[in-house]
Structure formats: C-alpha cells, structure tokens
Amino acid sequence: MSVDKDTVAKIARLARIRVEDSQSEALAGELSNILGWIEQLSELDTEGVEPMTSVVSMKLPLRDDAVTDGGYPEEVTANAPEAAHGFYAVPKVVE
Secondary structure: OOOOHHHHHHHHHHHOOOOOHHHHHHHHHHHHHHHHHHHHHHOOOOOOOOOOOOOOOOOOOOOOOOOOOOOOHHHHOOOOOOEEOOEEOOOOOOO
C-alpha cells in the first residue's frame, strides 16, 4: 500500500498532530514501508498456531470467588475524615 501526502495530512489531522509540509514526503515513505511490512505478515501461514498473550506459558493463580464483609469495618474507616455506621461519610454534592 502506498501512502501519499494527502493521506499523511488526513492521518495527522485525525491524530491531532502537526506535520510540516517538508516532513510529509518523508513520513509518507515511512508509513508506506510500515504498511508494506504489515502486508508481509499477512502472507505467513498461521494455521494451527494458538493465539498467545505471552511468550512464556504461565497460569495465573486463582482464588475462590467468595463474598465477604471484610470483617473489620472499624479498621477500614479509621483513616476516613468522617465515618458513620461503618460507612464513609461524604459531603452532599447534589442539591
């Protein structure tokens, strides 16, 4: 895919960055090279390749999904500027 100066100007406007006219030609060439490399990647045979999130196979530790009350509301609200009945008390902001 070839990128021209008009496409560079449109991308710059969408990205909200300023690109000088003197830089447009060089940037168009760089973007064309990047898109060419991406097109080369689409030619790879990935049949049978499992998707992965990491190059290292690992399993995250899991815990039981149990609902608890915490058991210590006094300690949780101890650092609050103001607490009432085990909850944080905040000033009213809506009238």
